[in-house]
Amino acid sequence: MPQSGLDLLAMFNINEIRKDFPILSRKVNGKPLVYFDNAATSQTPQQVIDVIVDYYSNYNANIHRGVHTLSQEATDLYEQARQKIQAHFNAKHSHEIILTSGTTDSINLIANGFSSLLKKGDDVIVSALEHHSNIVPWQMLCERTGASLKVIPMNLEGELIMSEYDKLISKNTKLVFVNHVSNALGTINPIEYIIKKAHAVGAAVLIDGAQSTPHIKPDVQDLDVDFYVASAHKLCGPTGVGMLYGKQDWLNKLPPYQGGGEMIAEVTFEKTTYADLPHKFEAGTPNICGGIAFGAAIDYMNAVGFNNIALYENELLEYATKALLDIEGLKIYGTSKQKTSVISFNLDDIHPYDVGTILDKLGIAVRTGHHCAQPIMDFYKIPGTVRASISFYNTKEEIDALVTGIKKAKMMLS
Amino acid sequence: MFEDWEERYQYMIDLGKDLPLIDNQYKTESNIIKGCQSKVWVHAELQDNKITFTADSDAIITKGIIAILIRTFSNQHPKDIIDADTDFIDAIGLKEHLSPTRANGLVSMIKQLKMYAIAYQTQLN
Numbered sequence: 001m002p003q004s005g006l007d008l009l010a011m012f013n014i015n016e017i018r019k020d021f022p023i024l025s026r027k028v029n030g031k032p033l034v035y036f037d038n039a040a041t042s043q044t045p046q047q048v049i050d051v052i053v054d055y056y057s058n059y060n061a062n063i064h065r066g067v068h069t070l071s072q073e074a075t076d077l078y079e080q081a082r083q084k085i086q087a088h089f090n091a092k093h094s095h096e097i098i099l100t101s102g103t104t105d106s107i108n109l110i111a112n113g114f115s116s117l118l119k120k121g122d123d124v125i126v127s128a129l130e131h132h133s134n135i136v137p138w139q140m141l142c143e144r145t146g147a148s149l150k151v152i153p154m155n156l157e158g159e160l161i162m163s164e165y166d167k168l169i170s171k172n173t174k175l176v177f178v179n180h181v182s183n184a185l186g187t188i189n190p191i192e193y194i195i196k197k198a199h200a201v202g203a204a205v206l207i208d209g210a211q212s213t214p215h216i217k218p219d220v221q222d223l224d225v226d227f228y229v230a231s232a233h234k235l236c237g238p239t240g241v242g243m244l245y246g247k248q249d250w251l252n253k254l255p256p257y258q259g260g261g262e263m264i265a266e267v268t269f270e271k272t273t274y275a276d277l278p279h280k281f282e283a284g285t286p287n288i289c290g291g292i293a294f295g296a297a298i299d300y301m302n303a304v305g306f307n308n309i310a311l312y313e314n315e316l317l318e319y320a321t322k323a324l325l326d327i328e329g330l331k332i333y334g335t336s337k338q339k340t341s342v343i344s345f346n347l348d349d350i351h352p353y354d355v356g357t358i359l360d361k362l363g364i365a366v367r368t369g370h371h372c373a374q375p376i377m378d379f380y381k382i383p384g385t386v387r388a389s390i391s392f393y394n395t396k397e398e399i400d401a402l403v404t405g406i407k408k409a410k411m412m413l414s
Numbered sequence: 415m416f417e418d419w420e421e422r423y424q425y426m427i428d429l430g431k432d433l434p435l436i437d438n439q440y441k442t443e444s445n446i447i448k449g450c451q452s453k454v455w456v457h458a459e460l461q462d463n464k465i466t467f468t469a470d471s472d473a474i475i476t477k478g479i480i481a482i483l484i485r486t487f488s489n490q491h492p493k494d495i496i497d498a499d500t501d502f503i504d505a506i507g508l509k510e511h512l513s514p515t516r517a518n519g520l521v522s523m524i525k526q527l528k529m530y531a532i533a534y535q536t537q538l539n
Contacts, residue, residue: 029419351473353452358475361419369451383453383472412424413474 012308017393020045020300024393031363034398034405039183039342039389040367041233042214044297048236051296055289063288064279078288081295082278088298089228090219091245095277098251099291102242103210104133106229107177109244109281110206111137113254114175120146123172125165125203128154128379129182129189132372134208138177147174154379158185158334162193173203180212184373184387185334186342188212195225204250210234214391215313215340217306220245232290237297241290244281251277258283309392313341316390320399327406333385341390344371347406350413352386358409359386364402426478433481436468447519447526452476454523458530464489465534467527479520487527492538495531500524 018024021043026033035043055077061070063078079094086094100106118124124138124147142149152165160178169176176198181188191207198205206227209218213230220228227250231242246254256263256274263283265273274280301309320343324330329348347355356368369384370377377384388402436445440457447454452473459466467488471477486502487495503520 351452351476353473354475358423361423384451412420412427 012304012312014312014393014395017304018395020047021393022046022049028363028365029361034362034364034401036388036390036394036398036402037365037367038214038391038394039186039211039234039387041239042236042391043393044238045236045300047300048238048293048296052238052289052293055292060289062285074288077292077295078286081292084295084298085243088217088302089243089245090221092221093248096245096248096251098244098246098278098281099286099294100229100242100244100281101240101287102231102233103208103229106227106242106244107134107206107208108137109257110227110229110246110254111141112257115141115144116255117253118142118145118147118174121172122147122174123150123168123170124148125150125152125168125173125176125198127152127160127178127189128375129158129160129185129187130177130179130373130375131183131208131210132374134177134179135375138175151375152178154376157336158182158187158376159336159338160187160189162190165194165197169197169201169203171201173198173201176203176205177208178205179208179210180218181209181215181340181342182334182373182376183211183342184371184376184385185336185344186211186339186389187334187336188216188338188340190338191225192223195223199224211340211342214301215306215310217302226250232294232297235297235301237294238290241287241294243294248277251281256280256283304392312392313390316394316396316399317341317343319396320388320390320402323399323403324406327403327410329410330406333380333382342387343390344385344387346382346385347410348414350410352384354413355386355406355409358412359402359405362401362405362408364405366402423475423478426482427474428478429481430471430474430477430479433469433477433484436470440468441470447522451519454480454519456480456523456526456530458527458534460492460534460537463538464491465495465531467530476519480523483520483523483527487531492531492535496528496535 023043059074059077061074063071063075082097083094085097091097124142126135126138128151138149150168152160154160176194178189178191178194180191195205204226207225209228209230214235226247228245233239263275263280265275324343324345331346333344346352352368356366359366367387371387436455436457441455445455445457447456452471454471454476456467456469467484469480469484471480
């Protein structure tokens with residue numbers, strides 16, 4: 001396997017990589033599975049499955065408080081995973097990494113924490129490209145605190161309009177929440193600029209990395225971001241586990257999210273003192289196996305190499321975009337030059353659900369609908385799109401199968 | 415009934431194209447069946463103690479599915495609609511659509527048609 005820094009696409013052997021993913025050899029509706037719903041969840045390599053099996057076969061125990069060997073071993077594995085995540089995101093301290101149940105949970109943790117810090121007259125800025133999970137918690141937060149929610153608008157290419165952001169940001173801005181990559185369109189947002197501008201007025205920034213982390217290795221110190229969140233299951237890990245990076249000062253300032261075991265230092269009926277970071281935000285028994293497997297997934301992705309992933313996925317994206325645009329009546333939504341390997345499209349005025357249903361019969365998995373981003377669909381005045389999201393384990397042959405499938409759907413449906 | 419999925423789906427698509435369209439005045443928010451990924455509108459009318467259904471959807475396969483339901487349930491006495499079992503769905507190879515988790519909402523559609531029947535049955539009693 002190539003080492004990071006020495007990554008060369010020549011060392012990227014797609015046939016070997018595909019062998020790591022047992023699910024890729026199954027059939028769906030009698031056809032070989034072609035999996036293009038990677039933005040919803042990625043598939044799991046054997047290396048990660050082995051870690052899950054190994055955990056339950058050899059280490060299963062509750063962590064952080066047992067005196068016995070199993071508990072100690074499980075705790076060590078869990079904390080090693082946290083360190084792997086820390087190293088991956090280049091956080092300064094491992095206690096700046098909070099393990100959560102996923103991106104949505106991480107966002108809610110922050111929204112909840114800020115509810116005691118916001119007041120009427122404060123502004124919270126989100127982007128027009130957000131997933132519902134990054135809109136609803138802030139709406140709720142604004143309702144609770146009386147702060148106003150402002151939205152950075154987008155253009156037809158699916159890019160955020162930075163000149164409008166410049167107008168929205170003011171000394172009243174306390175928080176800015178933007179996704180690094182749009183789940184519906186694949187646009188990579190200019191988060192460096194967004195963070196710099198927000199910091200200039202003293203606002204905190206949360207970046208939703210759910211869709212960026214499968215393709216990009218973010219450096220939280222370099223970005224100088226206040227909070228960065230992601231889910232394991234989008235980057236070859238299991239579901240039900242994710243992370244929140246927060247700068248130490250911010251995490252110390254925010255109140256705990258949930259009460260329970262693990263998060264306390266001392267409990268009397270008069271007063272409870274909270275545990276230090278990260279445990280202050282990790283009430284109850286965590287998803288221990290999930291956390292350990294998250295670490296293994298990060299190891300796997302780094303072994304493949306993010307440079308390789310970016311190069312190869314970009315090649316597939318270009319190949320797919322060209323092939324799809326050759327289909328008469330096909331329109332792609334989200335045409336930014338800065339995008340990840342996500343293609344959101346419609347075929348004439350055929351409903352995306354119909355296209356998705358026919359593709360499924362052909363063994364091709366895509367997502368159809370509004371992708372939990374209704375404001376984007378409203379912007380384009382469409383009910384939804386078909387979304388093919390490409391991963392590093394996909395192939396050009398699979399893209400050819402997709403193109404053939406779309407042509408068949410068009411023939412049957414028009 | 416059909417050789418393969420393609421014939422079956424082509425049949426549903428063709429049925430969808432022939433579906434008696436709902437009058438535009440009934441394509442309202444309140445006539446939308448919840449639980450479908452595509453929009454489905456259903457309108458029911460009672461004449462001579464029998465219910466007539468009209469419907470529309472913005473997705474053609476969904477329209478085909480609802481066309482099959484309407485063929486079966488329309489022009490029937492409310493009580494017969496309430497009592498109707500849905501085994502015919504299996505017989506025509508639509509079983510895969512019957513799961514409550516399918517995004518097409520066939521289950522929601524049947525429920526909605528039966529709800530209309532129950533409402534009219536109450537009126538008749």
